[in-house]
Amino acid sequence: MKILIIEDEVELASSMVTYLSSQHYLCELATDYPQALEKISNYQYDCILLDLMLPGGNGMSILKLLKAQNKEDGVIIISAKNSLEDKVSGLQIGADDYLAKPFHLPELAARIYSILRRKNFTNSNVIAQNELKIDVLSKSVTVNGIAVMLTKKELDLLLFFVGNRNRVISKSALAEHISGDLADMLDNHDFIYAHIKNLKKKLLEAGCGNYLKTLYGNGYKWEV
Amino acid sequence: MIKLLDKPLKAFIIYSFVVLLCSIPVYFLMVDWIWVHEVKAHNQIVAESTKKHLIDLRMDDRQVGESVALWNKLQPDTKLQQVPSIRPDSTYDIYRKNKYIPIKGYDRFQGLVTYFAINGKPYSLTIESNLEESYETIAGITAITIGFFIILLLGFIKLNKRISARLWRPFYQTLEKIKAFDLNMQHQISFEPSGIIEFDEMNTSISNLVASNVAVYRHQKEFVENAAHELQTPLAIVQSKLDVLFQNQEITNEQAILIEKIQNGLSRVSRINKNLLLLAKIENQQFLEKEQIDIGEALDEVHSLLSDFEEEATLHLEVGAKVVVDANKMLVETMLTNLLMNAIRHSAHPAEIRISLFNNCLTVTNPGTAGLNSEKLFKRFSSVSKLTPGSGLGLSIVREICVRYHWNVSYVYLNQLHTFTVDFGSLSVNS
Numbered sequence: 001m002k003i004l005i006i007e008d009e010v011e012l013a014s015s016m017v018t019y020l021s022s023q024h025y026l027c028e029l030a031t032d033y034p035q036a037l038e039k040i041s042n043y044q045y046d047c048i049l050l051d052l053m054l055p056g057g058n059g060m061s062i063l064k065l066l067k068a069q070n071k072e073d074g075v076i077i078i079s080a081k082n083s084l085e086d087k088v089s090g091l092q093i094g095a096d097d098y099l100a101k102p103f104h105l106p107e108l109a110a111r112i113y114s115i116l117r118r119k120n121f122t123n124s125n126v127i128a129q130n131e132l133k134i135d136v137l138s139k140s141v142t143v144n145g146i147a148v149m150l151t152k153k154e155l156d157l158l159l160f161f162v163g164n165r166n167r168v169i170s171k172s173a174l175a176e177h178i179s180g181d182l183a184d185m186l187d188n189h190d191f192i193y194a195h196i197k198n199l200k201k202k203l204l205e206a207g208c209g210n211y212l213k214t215l216y217g218n219g220y221k222w223e224v
Numbered sequence: 225m226i227k228l229l230d231k232p233l234k235a236f237i238i239y240s241f242v243v244l245l246c247s248i249p250v251y252f253l254m255v256d257w258i259w260v261h262e263v264k265a266h267n268q269i270v271a272e273s274t275k276k277h278l279i280d281l282r283m284d285d286r287q288v289g290e291s292v293a294l295w296n297k298l299q300p301d302t303k304l305q306q307v308p309s310i311r312p313d314s315t316y317d318i319y320r321k322n323k324y325i326p327i328k329g330y331d332r333f334q335g336l337v338t339y340f341a342i343n344g345k346p347y348s349l350t351i352e353s354n355l356e357e358s359y360e361t362i363a364g365i366t367a368i369t370i371g372f373f374i375i376l377l378l379g380f381i382k383l384n385k386r387i388s389a390r391l392w393r394p395f396y397q398t399l400e401k402i403k404a405f406d407l408n409m410q411h412q413i414s415f416e417p418s419g420i421i422e423f424d425e426m427n428t429s430i431s432n433l434v435a436s437n438v439a440v441y442r443h444q445k446e447f448v449e450n451a452a453h454e455l456q457t458p459l460a461i462v463q464s465k466l467d468v469l470f471q472n473q474e475i476t477n478e479q480a481i482l483i484e485k486i487q488n489g490l491s492r493v494s495r496i497n498k499n500l501l502l503l504a505k506i507e508n509q510q511f512l513e514k515e516q517i518d519i520g521e522a523l524d525e526v527h528s529l530l531s532d533f534e535e536e537a538t539l540h541l542e543v544g545a546k547v548v549v550d551a552n553k554m555l556v557e558t559m560l561t562n563l564l565m566n567a568i569r570h571s572a573h574p575a576e577i578r579i580s581l582f583n584n585c586l587t588v589t590n591p592g593t594a595g596l597n598s599e600k601l602f603k604r605f606s607s608v609s610k611l612t613p614g615s616g617l618g619l620s621i622v623r624e625i626c627v628r629y630h631w632n633v634s635y636v637y638l639n640q641l642h643t644f645t646v647d648f649g650s651l652s653v654n655s
Binding site for chain 2: 009011012015016018019022080081083084100101102103104105106153167168169170171172173176178179191194195215216218219
């Protein structure tokens, strides 16, 4: 899977490259507008991470160009502005997602994963891992063919873990993913425990392997 | 407090009253003098012509005696009589009771006594003319003066009103505009030329003052927004580095705990920054899209989002009549979330939090141990509790949203309960 990161902040870009590469994504980097233009016209990517404020031009016009060329690349806008107008117009032009800075890398990875699944498996988007099967479209989970009833948040967490397999995810990244801005308002992210405990219990009871590991007391890892 | 124009009016009225009061004796003396002077002259003329005609008749002594007797009978206001000797003329002013019409009381007479000789015998001729009584003159003049004073008074008041309405109109227009001016709205004030130098100068000065204030205010707000924007990227860098660091296989437990602590601090910085940005955006008149929002439904949504905190707080939701407002959905949700989260955060757990929506008022009540400073409560960074430090901006955002939509947000502490009330006012649609 090839990912193009269009981001002028080299340090941020390098973190993304490090994190995503370990997920077996092939990352390329463009740090300004002309470079980005050159890359998107010469190569095909599975997903493009697009910063809107670039030296030499506006990221929005890159997006327009991509859509004008009918490129299939998935696009996630990454913006420091977090403005509703940008989000709305970005999604209207054809971006697949919008992520405001600052964000957790696991969040980014989960969103990339979700977009890639959507692009590549339009009709039957089923994630299979040994005995575990997750049907993303119908939002159902089966272990050895037997349905497991998960709440919306538990399913959300499961997909988040699967999208970040073998990565250590901090509690705050999980809290933010589950509760969005609400997590922001609480210093105490303990509510995450309850959801994870339930998810783990339901999967184990259904006969699923223990993939979800707790690390250092406050990090989690979906180990495959 | 009195109106500016009423001050000179008062002075004018007092001055005209004094002048008119002084004019009463002056008028009286003048009128009386003219009266007396004219009547004296009249008596003199009558006396002279009578004397001349009598002498010209050239009657003998017997005829004179008969004529005098006849004269005295026919002319009651004159008296002709023989006297021992000729003396100089004299006049007198006398009040006498009316003999014929007693109801008229006293009459005033001006008299002239003149002496002359017929056939060498001295005679005196007394002529009296009825004169206006002094008190009647005074009464008449006073009545007229009072009448004129009333006319003046009415005129002054009427003129004053007209002048204040016309002359001061530009001033009151300016005043209205200044009163209606809201720095938050970022509108410049524009004045129409009044054609009066003082007012135009005042308006120009006010315009300049307002323009510079608006500019300073805008710069300040833009600064906050830009600063918050600029902070997002470095925050993102730190965040991403932490996430990468967390992947390191070799980190120890202690290091992991340290990372988590850094993570928490960073989350707080991000949160403050995000809220600061939100606040700046609300103040900078963003989020202008509006739609009809049912507050009850919005509350339900926020309530379900908060289900994660059920262990910490029980939320009791009571919704009466439907309250629909025309506002930005995101802002309404933010306001409700902030109010509810505020209640959850600042209550001892497990807490009972009551949310009710009645009479166009939303109230959120949570238990507490001491009242909060309601003046500082809605200000930025006036975090009142050290135990559960928040971003210090949640309630500022609530207030800012309420200000935008002219809702009234208030706080009271009663019976060990913190109560926040948002009054949606009569602007909201009730159905």
